[in-house]
Amino acid sequence: MNFEITDVTQSARDRFERMYQEIRNRICLLDYAPGTRLSEEALAAEFGTSRTPLRRVLVRLEGEGLLQSVHGVGTFVTDVEIEELAQTYRLRLELAELTGKLDPVAPDEELWADFLRLADRSHAMVADPDPRRFAQLNMDFFLALLRLTANEPLREVSERLYFQTTRIWLKSVFASRIDLIDEVDVFCREVDDILRALKIGDLHAAALIQRAHISMSFERMRKGIPAQM
Amino acid sequence: MNFEITDVTQSARDRFERMYQEIRNRICLLDYAPGTRLSEEALAAEFGTSRTPLRRVLVRLEGEGLLQSVHGVGTFVTDVEIEELAQTYRLRLELAELTGKLDPVAPDEELWADFLRLADRSHAMVADPDPRRFAQLNMDFFLALLRLTANEPLREVSERLYFQTTRIWLKSVFASRIDLIDEVDVFCREVDDILRALKIGDLHAAALIQRAHISMSFERMRKGIPAQM
C-alpha cells in the first residue's frame, strides 16, 4: 500500500462516524442529488469494508430521513415535496429564534475567530462564486451559529432539520431557479448583520436576523419554482 | 402451509416496525429500565429472527438516543443526568406551545372520541392507580395531543423528545420520589382542562395548558430528587 500514515487504529465506532459524516456530507452538498441510487457494494468497497458495517450507516441515515431503502430495488436519496418542506421550514424558523432564547452563550475567542474566518470566506465568495463551495460555507456558518446555544437537544434537532432541508434549497440553486450571485450576496449581508449583532452581545437579535433570512430564503425558492414540485 | 391467519405476509419493513415499536415501548414504559443490558441473541430469538434484522432495530434506537452499544460489552438502555434532561425539557416546553401555533387542526370526530376515552381512562386511574398503566395512558394522551398539529416534522421531533424524557420521569415515579397518586390527580386535571379548551376550539390555550403541566411536572421531579443524579 501507499503511505497510510493517517490511518491510526480505527475503532469500529470511529469508522462508523467517518462513513456517516462523509455520506451525509455528500447528500447535503448534492454530490448525491435527491433521487440518486446508492450502491451498497460500491460504497462498501470505497470505504474498504464489507456491506455489513456500511449498512449500519445507511440505516442511521434512513432514520434521519435522508435515505430510503427498498427491498429488491435500491437505496435512494430522499426527495421531498414543497408542502412538507414548507412545514419543516416553519419549524426551523421557530427553532432558529429559540437558539437566541434557550441557553444562549456568548461566543468565546475560538468561536469568534471562526466567525471572522467565515465572514472572510463569504466576502471572497462574492468575487468567485461556486455552488458547492457556497453550500459548504452555508453549512459551516449554520453549524457555527448553533454553537451560540448550550442546549444540546436544540442543537441536534436544528442540525437534523437543516440537513433535511438545505439540499432541497441547494437543488434550486443548482437548477438556476434562483440566482447564485443573488444568494451569495444576500448571504454575505446575513453574515455581516449577524456578526454585528454578536459584536454588541445581542444574541437574540442575531437569532432573529437568522430567522428572517431563513424565511426569505424559502420564499425566494418557492417563488422561483414554477407550479408543480 | 398451516393456518397462519394472523400472520399476514410480513414484509421486512413491517417486521422491522413491529420490533422497533415493541422495544421502544418497553424502554419507555420501563420494562427495560435505564442501565439495563439487552441481549441481542435473546431478543432475536424472542422475535423469531436472527441477530441481523434485530441489530437494524437497535441501530435505529441508538440513533434516537435510547440505546448505546459497546463493542465486547453489551447494549445498554441509556440514562441521562439531570442537566441534559433539563435542557430537553426546556425545549419540549417551547415545542408544546408550537403545537398550538404551527398548522393547528381542530380534532375531527375520531380524535374527539379518542380524547373522551382518554378522559375516561384517566378518571378510572384515580380509583385504581398503577404505574405502568399510568405510563401508557400518559403516552397515549401525549400522542393524541400531537394529532392537533398537521406539522409532521414538529410531530416527529416532539415525539422523539418525549420518548427520551418520559422514561426518566417515570423512573422517579417508580422510585416513589414523587407520589403516584398526586401525579394521577394532576394528570386528570390536565386532561379535563385541555379538553375544555378544545371544546371551545381554543387550540392555543390547550397547548399552553400542556406546556404548563410539562413544566410543573419537571419541577416536581427535580424537587423530589435529593441532591445527586
Add this chain to the structure above:
DNA sequence: GAATACATTGTTGTGCACATCATCGCGCAG
C-alpha cells in the same frame, strides 16, 4: 501475601453466502 500476566468467557462487530424481492426484457400466443 500481593500484584501481575494470562487464559477464559461472553458480548458486539464483520464478512460472506444465500434468500427474497422488484424490475426488465424476451418469447409466445392471440
Add this chain to the structure above:
DNA sequence: CTGCGCGATGATGTGCACAACAATGTATTC
C-alpha cells in the same frame, strides 16, 4: 402488432460462522 407470462438479473434482506474486544477469574511469580 399487442398483450401477457415468465425467466433472467441485480438489488436489498437474512442467517450463520468467525473476528475483535472487554471483563473476569485464576495461576504464577516476586
